[in-house]
Amino acid sequence: MTRVLGVEGTAWCASAAVFDADSDDVRIESDAYAPDSGGIHPREAAEHMRSAIPDVIEAALETVRERYGDPATELDAVAFSRGPGLGPCLRIVGTAARALSGRLGVPLVGVNHMVAHLEIGRHRSGFDSPVCLNASGANAHVLGYRGGRYRVLGETMDTGVGNAIDKFTRHVGWTHPGGPKVEEHARDGEYVELPYVVKGMDFSFAGITSAAKQAVDDGMPVEDVCRGLEETLFAMLTEVSERALSLTGAGELVLGGGVGQNDRLRGMLATMCEERGAEFYAPEPRFLRDNAGMIAVLGAKMYEAGDTVAVENSRVRPEFRPDEVPVTWGAGEPVAEPVADAERLQGAEAVVELDPPESVAKRRLPKSYRHEELDRRLWRRRTRTEARLTSEARRLGVPTPVVRDVDPPAGRLALEYAGGADLRDALTEPRVRAVGRHLARCHEAGFVIDFGLGYYTDDVEDYAMDLHVFEGALGGTADDAAALLNAFEDAYAAMGDDRRVIEQLREIEERGRYQ
Incomplete structure (x- = not known):
């Protein structure tokens, strides 16, 4: 028997939940912050968290008393969101979880919020090793398991998909959350063209938001702009998800994050998976939006694997990336298995x-x-x-x-016809050095790849993103990615004396855009 109380509060929703592993029952208590106007204000969100967290925890404890008995004897662990998220909110949640752990005399488990979005989908679907699209407010990325961690196969180049939508809705005067309002207005709209920016496995939303704002300012019906916004944003996410399935050879896809409550996004992903013979699962809405249920479920898996954390080592991590988390619990077979030869x-x-x-x-x-x-x-x-x-x-x-x-x-x-070898299945240092040299030649000529998604440019950021995309693919498919990455960068740099591209690559890596 394993029972875990989970606590969530990364941004705007104070939540506590009880998970009973024997019955697979999850009871969630939540109190979401709703601003009077505009988007989420960090100070107000923290004030809400401070007042709401004690109440939702007490409600969860009362659930334990009513269903099982004394929490001190019926709970095995307390799990909490360590990050990513808003620092003030995370610190309030961390303090509450530590206090509760000490009061009950049970271990503490620190959970990555974004990995929890993936694992709740994997848990509820029964999938073995799915690719996961996380589409939430401050995040947008595609994950796949390999080498003991969930690797980032693709990510946003600027802002999260939910934030992109909210920036547009604030511009037109709608309150948070903006996603449901866009979905409602899009039903009555006609498609309008907006920028579509996919770069390999990565994507960008900033230009779409700016174009949507300008379209409304120019007098275009807001319903039409909402329709164009949905069709563009969600097609990009679906395309990259399909590319991840193709890259890895995976046959399972799960959806996570609050934006996943949108019917159009779920419909696009379901259609794509059906057409390529893959399985798709979207959890019920209570597990898509921020919730402590997913924290409790993953917390139970980590507890059973012995993955607990001492109070003195349990600081919160506002920029906690999913690929920093060692997967100590069973995570199935790795993605990126070779695809059989075929005509x-x-x-x-x-x-x-x-x-x-x-x-x-x-x-x-x-x-x-x-x-x-x-x-x-x-x-x-x-x-x-x-x-x-x-x-x-x-x-x-x-x-x-x-x-x-x-x-x-x-x-x-x-x-x-150039031969049947697949670079993914034959990754060696000499080969990736050759890739580095070839990519440098393309950049010297002023264009970026891959060729179907390429374009002419003289922007160092674009060249650095080319390297970032290739390195992301290596990280998601290679067993010894570090040595290959070094060989690739050395060969690229040796082709010229301009260090700006490598320096810009380091800046991209340090932005922490996957929060």
Whole structure:
């Protein structure tokens, strides 16, 4: 028998919950902060947390008394959110959890809030080793398990998806939370084009928010802008989730985070998974929004694995990244297993049909989860761009295949067959050094890759993001990523004397944008 009381309070919702592992029963008590106007004010959120946390904890303790008996004998541990989140709120929660642990005489368990979003979906679905899309206020990332940790396969390049939506809704005068209001207005709107920014496994929301604000200021109906905002943001998240499934060979996807309560996002992800033969699970809404139930469930797994924390070592961590957490409990098989050889391979965006020894046909598929107008625009633009940049790279001495034919309206490319080896399955230091040299040549010519999503630029930030995307892919697929990363960066830097790109890469890594 394992029973754990969980405490959550990373930002705006004070919550406590009791999880009984034998019955799989989760009882949650929550009190969410609702600002009178605008978004979340950190000081007011902390004041709310200070007043609400004692009450929700007492309500959870009363649940224990009514259902099981004395909390001092019927609870095995107290689990709490160590981060990421707002520092003042986290400190209040941490203090309360430490006091309760000492009062009951039970161990303390420190839980990563974002890993808890993943694990509640894995727990409720029964999946073994899913890829997880976390879509919440201050966060947006895709995770996959490998090498004893959940690796970040893709992430936002600027702000969380919920924050992007809230910035727009504050601009039009709506109060927090803005997501449900956008969803309601989008039902009556017509799609309008907004910037669509996906870079490999990463994505950017800042430009979309700015464009949406400007569209409203220019007199466009707010319902239409809301529809465009949903269609664009959620298509980006779905595309990157599909790319993660393709990269890793995984067949399971779970959704986490408060933005996951949106029907349109869940529908897009379900459609994508159905079309590629993957399984999809979205927890019920009480487990998607911030809640202590997921903290208690993961806390129980950690407690059973002996993963507790001494009070003196239990400081909160406002910038606690999910890939910093050693997975001490059972997390299934690692993702990124090799995909079997085949004559027809399906990626995230296209089907590749092999006809060795001469040619390869790459055909971008219509994505029924995306709005038809958006989908058509993307596959035409990406097909043209891929043909142009692949040929340009070859002229620079990068060993890309010859482009033999291109048909943008059909989303089709005919390419030279270059062999059946997959870099993911043959990662060695010499090979990643070659990748570093080839990437440097592309940057010297003023463009970034991958070729279908590439573009011409002279911005050091764009070049650094190219490196960041490749290094993220290495981290999610390689067993010994550190040595490969060093080899890759050394080879890239050796191609020129400009250190600005590597310096910018370090800045990107230190931003802590996955909070």
